[in-house]
Amino acid sequence: MNYTVMHRTTYRYHSDVAYSRLVAHLVPRATLHQRPLSFEVNLSPEPVKSFERPDFFGNTTSWMTIDEPHAILDIFAESHVSVEPIPAYAPDASLRWENVRTAFEFPADPDTLDALQYTFDTRLTLPNDDVVAYARGSFQRGRPLLGCVLELNSRIHADFTFDKEATDTRTTVTRAFELRAGVCQDLAHVGLACVRSMDSPRATLAVIC
Helix, strand or coil: CCEEEEEEEEEEEEEEECEEEEEEEECCCCCCEEEEEEEEEECCCCCEEEEEECCCCEEEEEEEEEEECCCEEEEEEEEEEEEEECCCHHHHCCCEHHHHHHHCCCCCCCCHHHHHHHHHCCCCCCHHHHHHHHHCCCCCCCCCCCHHHHHHHHHHHCCCCCCCCCCCCCCCCCHHHHHHCCCCHHHHHHHHHHHHHHCCCCCCCCHCC
16 A cells, blocks of 8 residues: 655744754655655755765664754655555464563574664663563563563553653653653653563563564
8 A cells, every 4th residue: 555644844943043954864764564655855944955874773864954044944754655564463473571581691693683782771761660560560471472562552552641741852761650641752661661671681672573
């Protein structure tokens, strides 16, 4: 199936800014089930310089420079992609979560070694005892990993409220868990912290997905 994806971001300043330097992650990525057909991004004012290059993770980044005063900056991107159906996964057919965790102790293949970099906590995703206890509700001994994660996702969806006023970009997992509220970033951080807390070394959503 073909899709057209349109994205607009508009910045409005209190007064003219002299210039802007932008890095945008808007170009669709080619995956096993997704094929980019076309992509176009337009800025107003128009940039005097622009180029694209891949980042560390293989995503295409767009770099743009505007060198004229402006009080409004409008960014509009349009993508066309072809997407194939993703096959259904049987939750009970995946490896036990303990086996996946153990695979990180001595990574035996490039994919596991590459995913290892995503297993470490950050300042915003450090779990506390409450987060660990919450994660253990889904990660029972001997349970298939995919089943654990799907249930965890469902619990977060049910137990947390999407509230764009509750948090900001500096909110930690501990605070979001205390509030049981936040935006996409916070809910993703809670999920990551839960999976990583099933220690040592930690399983990660990067491998699950």
